[in-house]
Amino acid sequence: MAAPKFEVPELKGYTDIPLLREGAAAEVKSFPANAQIQEALGFPGELAENWQETAIGRMGELLGKYRSLQVFMDACVHCGACTDKCHYYLGTSDPKNMPVARQDLMRQVYRRYFTFAGKYFPKLVGAKDLTREVLDDWYRYYYQCSECRRCSVYCPYGIDTAEITMAGREILDCVGIGQKYTNEILGKVHRIGNNLGLPGPALLDTLTGLEEDIEEDTGFAVKLPIDVKGAEVLLITPSADFFSEPHVESLIGYAKVFHAAGISWTLSSLASEAGNFGMFIGNYEQMQKVALRIREAALELGVKRIVVGECGHAWRVAYSFWNTLIGVGLGAGADDKYGRMLQQQLDPNYPQPAHICEVTYDLLQQGAITMDKEANDHRIITFHDSCNVARGSRMGDMPGGQFLIPREIIKSVANRFHDMAPETILEGTFCCGGGGGLLTDDLMELRVKGAQPRMDAFKDVVDNHGVNFMATICAICKAQFTKVLPYYGFDMSMVGGVHQLVSTAIRLDAKQ
Amino acid sequence: MSSLTIFFALLFYLATALLVSGLAYKIYIYSRTPAPLKIPTMPAPTTTTGVVMRMGREVVLFESLFKSNKWIWIFGWMFHFGLLLVLLRHLRYFTEPVWGWVVLIQPFGKYAAFAMIAGLLGLWARRFLVDRVRYISTPSDHLMLALLVGIGLTGMAMSFVVHTNIVGLKEFMLGLMVFDWQPLPADPILLAHLSLVALLMIIFPISKLLHAPGIFFSPTRNQADNSRDTRHVASWAARLEK
Ligand code: HEM
Ligand code: HEM
Ligand code: SF4
Ligand code: SF4
Numbered sequence: 001m002a003a004p005k006f007e008v009p010e011l012k013g014y015t016d017i018p019l020l021r022e023g024a025a026a027e028v029k030s031f032p033a034n035a036q037i038q039e040a041l042g043f044p045g046e047l048a049e050n051w052q053e054t055a056i057g058r059m060g061e062l063l064g065k066y067r068s069l070q071v072f073m074d075a076c077v078h079c080g081a082c083t084d085k086c087h088y089y090l091g092t093s094d095p096k097n098m099p100v101a102r103q104d105l106m107r108q109v110y111r112r113y114f115t116f117a118g119k120y121f122p123k124l125v126g127a128k129d130l131t132r133e134v135l136d137d138w139y140r141y142y143y144q145c146s147e148c149r150r151c152s153v154y155c156p157y158g159i160d161t162a163e164i165t166m167a168g169r170e171i172l173d174c175v176g177i178g179q180k181y182t183n184e185i186l187g188k189v190h191r192i193g194n195n196l197g198l199p200g201p202a203l204l205d206t207l208t209g210l211e212e213d214i215e216e217d218t219g220f221a222v223k224l225p226i227d228v229k230g231a232e233v234l235l236i237t238p239s240a241d242f243f244s245e246p247h248v249e250s251l252i253g254y255a256k257v258f259h260a261a262g263i264s265w266t267l268s269s270l271a272s273e274a275g276n277f278g279m280f281i282g283n284y285e286q287m288q289k290v291a292l293r294i295r296e297a298a299l300e301l302g303v304k305r306i307v308v309g310e311c312g313h314a315w316r317v318a319y320s321f322w323n324t325l326i327g328v329g330l331g332a333g334a335d336d337k338y339g340r341m342l343q344q345q346l347d348p349n350y351p352q353p354a355h356i357c358e359v360t361y362d363l364l365q366q367g368a369i370t371m372d373k374e375a376n377d378h379r380i381i382t383f384h385d386s387c388n389v390a391r392g393s394r395m396g397d398m399p400g401g402q403f404l405i406p407r408e409i410i411k412s413v414a415n416r417f418h419d420m421a422p423e424t425i426l427e428g429t430f431c432c433g434g435g436g437g438l439l440t441d442d443l444m445e446l447r448v449k450g451a452q453p454r455m456d457a458f459k460d461v462v463d464n465h466g467v468n469f470m471a472t473i474c475a476i477c478k479a480q481f482t483k484v485l486p487y488y489g490f491d492m493s494m495v496g497g498v499h500q501l502v503s504t505a506i507r508l509d510a511k512q
Numbered sequence: 513m514s515s516l517t518i519f520f521a522l523l524f525y526l527a528t529a530l531l532v533s534g535l536a537y538k539i540y541i542y543s544r545t546p547a548p549l550k551i552p553t554m555p556a557p558t559t560t561t562g563v564v565m566r567m568g569r570e571v572v573l574f575e576s577l578f579k580s581n582k583w584i585w586i587f588g589w590m591f592h593f594g595l596l597l598v599l600l601r602h603l604r605y606f607t608e609p610v611w612g613w614v615v616l617i618q619p620f621g622k623y624a625a626f627a628m629i630a631g632l633l634g635l636w637a638r639r640f641l642v643d644r645v646r647y648i649s650t651p652s653d654h655l656m657l658a659l660l661v662g663i664g665l666t667g668m669a670m671s672f673v674v675h676t677n678i679v680g681l682k683e684f685m686l687g688l689m690v691f692d693w694q695p696l697p698a699d700p701i702l703l704a705h706l707s708l709v710a711l712l713m714i715i716f717p718i719s720k721l722l723h724a725p726g727i728f729f730s731p732t733r734n735q736a737d738n739s740r741d742t743r744h745v746a747s748w749a750a751r752l753e754k
Binding site for chain 2: 017019020063064065066067068070071072074075076077078079080081082083084085095098100101104115116117123124125126149152153154155156157158159160163284285288319320321323324327329330331332333336338339351352353390391392393394399400402403427428
């Protein structure tokens with residue numbers, strides 16, 4: 001690792017609220033997308049003459065389409081309860097990373113153009129014209145928010161800065177200013193089918209290679225089937241699972257679970273990506289278009305169940321939005337042809353879509369798979385709740401199942417488990433620092449600083465409980481931590497998936 | 513009829529009209545604007561009853577605020593609860609005969625003014641003392657607190673220092689309600705109190721006081737967590753399926 005060009009925060013095992021330092025993160029700016037990337041998504045390639053008009057026009061449309069934006073613009077009383085809740089504020093001490101200040105970047109413009117007070121008394125209510133400087137601030141700070149929704153837990157009105165960040169990014173895209181990382185990846189999904197840009201044949205090769213590795217390792221012919229018509233389960237997983245470390249260990253884990261339980265399953269080369277960066281840029285049409293591949297794959301393969309692998313934002317999109325976007329779910333009305341078409345095919349006895357953790361947990365409950373817990377005895381494990389799973393989704397049939405189920409799985413596959421400090425887990429969990437479209441090297445400083453609150457809590461369990469493994473169920477968290485752990489003096493192999501632990505402990509011989 | 517009475521009568525008609533129409537308009541906008549995606553802050557209740565309970569806890573107990581910041585919660589709750597009691601006590605100026613329970617809470621309402629003012633001052637102090645809150649405060653945030661403190665102090669001056677002509681005031685108020693104007697007592701403190709109240713009513717629908725209706729429309733708090741079991745599609749989004 002090259003020496004960083006910025007100061008890495010020192011860990012204390014808990015995080016203090018810093019005094020604010022204006023402009024502390026003003027230099028942190030991710031690379032903008034070029035015209036080609038923008039135009040591939042149907043956005044303008046550059047800032048046009050009348051950009052201001054376009055931006056205000058788009059803002060007006062969004063205010064009419066999203067109640068969240070409309071209410072959140074009006075309701076904030078500047079009480080300050082959210083000011084110390086964002087990991088990017090805690091890590092950078094830049095006041096514009098306080099959730100309310102991030103919102104105010106848009107609110108000042110909203111007030112100026114859409115409210116009586118802002119039109120006639122701008123100074124009084126802090127309203128501002130949408131100038132180039134303001135637009136630059138939007139780009140800077142809307143790409144310093146991981147859309148983790150931690151602030152929305154603590155706001156008395158539930159104001160969710162992620163919604164405002166998404167709207168901000170959407171308006172920026174509409175005037176020709178996009179972010180390279182996210183928009184380039186969206187282009188890849190549309191062209192090739194997954195975020196990594198891994199074409200079908202390469203995917204097939206990878207899977208065959210993995211099958212050989214597993215057989216060599218375990219002596220069992222665990223398969224990773226793809227494009228199998230009539231399989232029971234379609235598994236949609238982040239493409240990182242196919243060849244990033246430690247992601248691939250979890251993929252092996254899912255395969256072993258299906259194998260041990262005797263469930264027929266398949267991947268799809270058409271829908272080889274669970275991730276959906278359309279959410280990150282707040283663009284409904286993009287999000288729907290990306291998701292549509294999954295609907296098509298499910299219809300084509302005729303599967304009965306759709307299961308999602310370890311990926312945080314993908315699970316939020318799947319759990320909360322798939323039914324809306326593409327009809328993957330249940331409960332479509334009698335006159336809803338689009339929804340019924342797919343839902344007739346899906347088995348209503350299972351949650352649709354289901355998280356892989358829900359599948360594994362149910363199988364454990366039924367005794368359909370068995371574990372050799374001692375196999376994980378070299379690990380002392382903690383669990384990092386990923387923000388999109390924690391605050392944007394659920395598992396099981398009870399609120400909070402998203403916290404319980406992964407922990408129960410870990411406890412069934414390993415003997416040693418310690419949670420991190422209570423205010424840093426469950427619904428109050430701290431983001432890994434790399435979510436929401438920020439997992440790019442040009443934002444390394446932000447990613448390292450934003451990870452500080454999580455790293456502090458991790459250090460505490462490492463020092464006091466000997467923890468040496470942080471399990472998580474998100475591809476972005478895994479990628480982010482493998483990069484960031486070393487900055488804080490931890491080994492990058494300390495992070496991994498829940499199904500990596502399952503993979504270690506599962507007994508493949510139980511049925512024989 | 514004195515010009516003072518005419519002025520205040522018209523002022524209150526105007527303020528009431530603006531308050532009611534402004535709020536009605538905003539509530540209409542909020543209820544008409546769709547929430548295309550399910551975005552409750554999880555974990556969230558799975559049923560409508562659960563949502564009503566959650567909203568109730570937010571409105572009555574400020575549950576989320578309690579989780580986030582004990583100082584703001586204490587001051588905020590003192591202020592709002594004090595305000596509520598004060599306003600309920602004020603019903604006696606608008607009803608004849610005064611309802612039994614309003615009579616019952618008179619003493620509480622009177623002393624609730626202290627809680628209200630203390631809460632407001634605590635919240636105001638944070639705007640100077642806490643650097644983060646100082647950074648986000650705009651002049652209007654300060655003025656809003658000043659206005660409420662002003663209303664509170666003029667009111668308390670009447671209850672605890674120099675009593676005003678309550679009977680006369682009540683006749684004026686009851687008269688206003690049936691368009692039969694009665695003279696308004698020309699007590700300067702009362703006039704100050706009423707002017708500030710009128711100002712509050714006028715700015716209510718164009719200020720952050722919209723948090724009061726807004727909270728009920730906040731999708732992160734008023735949606736049930738049932739996205740897998742019911743298909744939720746906004747009308748503008750449904751057109752994209754065609
Ligand atoms: C449904 C009814 C209402 C609810 C649930 C509610 C809730 C809240 C909450 C949770 C806060 C933030 C914490 C705090 O600063 O106190 C707040 C702030 C505030 N509320 Fe309300 N409120 C309601 C009605 C009202 C009304 C009717 C008024 C005014 C006449 C009002 C005036 C204020 C003011 C001025 C603040 C900001 C205080 C500051 O500057 O820090 N609220 N409200
Ligand atoms: C048209 C509306 C109003 C009228 C006619 C009115 C009138 C009065 C009168 C006559 C008093 C003196 C009570 C006494 O001597 O016992 C009073 C007290 C007070 N008023 Fe108002 N007021 C109005 C609205 C408000 C509002 C909206 C607020 C708060 C935001 C408020 C806050 C207070 C407070 C805190 C007191 C002192 C405590 C008490 O006696 O309840 N008033 N008001
Ligand atoms: S959503 Fe997360 S990253 Fe964005 S402002 Fe809120 S706490 Fe910060
Ligand atoms: S907690 Fe909510 S109301 Fe308070 S300042 Fe933050 S966004 Fe505004």
